[in-house]
Amino acid sequence: MGHAILIGAITIYPFTFTMHLTLILAAFGLQGSFLSPGFLFLLFILMMPISLYAQFRVSSAYNKNAQIPSRGGITGREAAAAVMAHAGITDVEITSIPGHLNDHYDPINKRLVLSEEDYNGTSLAALGVAAHEAGHAIQHKVGYSLLHARMALVPATNFVSRVVPMLFFASFFLTRGLSGGMLDIAILCYAVLTVFQLVTLPVEFDASRRAKIQLVELGILDRDEMTGVNQTLDAAALTYVAAFVSSLLYLLYLISQRRNNN
Numbered sequence: 001m002g003h004a005i006l007i008g009a010i011t012i013y014p015f016t017f018t019m020h021l022t023l024i025l026a027a028f029g030l031q032g033s034f035l036s037p038g039f040l041f042l043l044f045i046l047m048m049p050i051s052l053y054a055q056f057r058v059s060s061a062y063n064k065n066a067q068i069p070s071r072g073g074i075t076g077r078e079a080a081a082a083v084m085a086h087a088g089i090t091d092v093e094i095t096s097i098p099g100h101l102n103d104h105y106d107p108i109n110k111r112l113v114l115s116e117e118d119y120n121g122t123s124l125a126a127l128g129v130a131a132h133e134a135g136h137a138i139q140h141k142v143g144y145s146l147l148h149a150r151m152a153l154v155p156a157t158n159f160v161s162r163v164v165p166m167l168f169f170a171s172f173f174l175t176r177g178l179s180g181g182m183l184d185i186a187i188l189c190y191a192v193l194t195v196f197q198l199v200t201l202p203v204e205f206d207a208s209r210r211a212k213i214q215l216v217e218l219g220i221l222d223r224d225e226m227t228g229v230n231q232t233l234d235a236a237a238l239t240y241v242a243a244f245v246s247s248l249l250y251l252l253y254l255i256s257q258r259r260n261n262n
């Protein structure tokens with residue numbers, strides 16, 4: 001087990017180090033004259049392999065821990081139900097959908113949706129994901145403010161997500177790329193996306209924190225089984241960090257382009 005933790009630390013370290021370095025460079029660049037659109041675009045491009053690596057880590061951590069059955073043998077559905085019952089939640093329906101890693105909590109319809117493999121599965125990965133989604137239901141129940149902030153941002157984020165591809169399509173036909181009013185709209189869109197990704201971070205970290213506590217406290221998993229849960233949920237958290245950093249860098253790139261145009 002010590003070995004597994006060490007491997008985890010080794011693979012996560014360069015990842016977080018690169019992201020910190022990227023952020024420091026971006027912050028430093030804001031002060032100096034070398035904050036050129038080209039430099040920021042380079043940082044943005046550098047984030048792409050990091051984001052892909054984060055995605056790969058989630059899949060590999062999930063697949064590995066989906067092979068490890070929990071000793072207690074209860075299903076993801078039962079675990080989610082137990083965590084919610086302990087929090088006094090009685091009005092959330094647990095349903096299953098086909099697909100892979102598409103589990104989510106739907107606060108509008110008060111529905112906890114698990115992929116079939118997590119709904120019926122008894123693995124460490126299934127229980128980790130199910131308890132994480134139940135963590136979102138607890139956030140909703142206790143009125144966790146950042147969950148409500150995230151929910152409030154969903155309509156604007158959905159709208160902006162439809163505008164951004166149109167902007168890119170339009171810029172393809174413009175010789176100078178985005179400029180003037182269209183650049184301003186792009187900046188506004190990316191500001192919304194970046195704020196959304198930023199608010200998502202504490203919401204996701206908090207749901208995983210609640211899940212880890214409940215799995216042990218309710219006796220669903222033994223303490224030594226938590227390594228598998230931690231690997232799965234921590235890998236998922238990194239993808240949200242990568243999404244935020246990418247979005248922020250692209251926003252800074254657009255702002256620097258606007259400054260250069262003036």
Ligand SMILES: [Zn+2]
Pocket residue numbers: 132133136204207
């Ligand atoms: Zn989540």
